[in-house]
Amino acid sequence: DIQMTQSPSSLSASVGDRVTITCRASESISRYLNWYLQKPGKAPKLLIFAASTLQSGVPSRFSGSGSGTDFTLTISSLQPEDFATYFCQQSYSTPYTFGQGTKLEIK
Amino acid sequence: QLQLQESGPDLVKPSETLSLTCTVSDGSVTSISHYWGWIRQPPGKGLEWIGSIYYSGSPSYNPSLKSRVTISVDRSKNQFSLRLRTVTAADTAVYYCAREYKGIGVPGTWLDSWGQGTLVAVSS
Secondary structure: OOOEEEEOOEEEEOOOOOEEEEEEEOOOOOOOEEEEEEOOOOOOEEEEEOOOEEOOOOOOOEEEEEEOOEEEEEEOOOOHHHOOEEEEEEOOOOOOEEOOOEEEEEO | OOEEEEEOOOEEOOOOOEEEEEEEEOOOOOOOOEEEEEEEEOOOOOOEEEEEEOOOOOOEEOOOOOOOEEEEEEOOOOEEEEEEOOOOHHHOEEEEEEEEEEOOOOOOEEEEEEOOOEEEEEOO
């Protein structure tokens, strides 16, 4: 299985901050990388697919980059509704695997 | 807008079979662009892909669960289902059904629509 490792595991930031979350794959996955946001008690929501394509309806303050083994999710200016847990997921090969999550908290 | 809704018992005894159904509304399980999948999340933990199925093809399973899991599609009811046999406490989790979109001209697949999830506890 391809292992996905996110860093940091948790992050404190303020409204208006620029934040970056990193996801590293244990082997090259080209651009087969997706990002999700999950709020407590809710299902995950797709933010970005294929490493950098914004899902319809997702605000443009979210962006993704990377290829191969190293990927980043950037939020350019944090809004109150962005405080949640973020997961990356590879779809290069089954079983599709997720990172352990990054919890973004209010400072 | 597509809606997915999980249904099934919220408590299963150890060694028994966990059975869940996902009902698809405002969409069709026979969509040519989509697979239909199950993902689970133990309380306070991360996400695990269980498997997925195309309406006319064979399912794909996580090898860690393959010996115990069956995913199937019922086109007449516009539903797909999960069966997980011989459950233990380690199978206690929120189970999500989701639509898996297979990119055309774009690499990979992604889970673009999710059910709300259902917590299934394994306990005697």
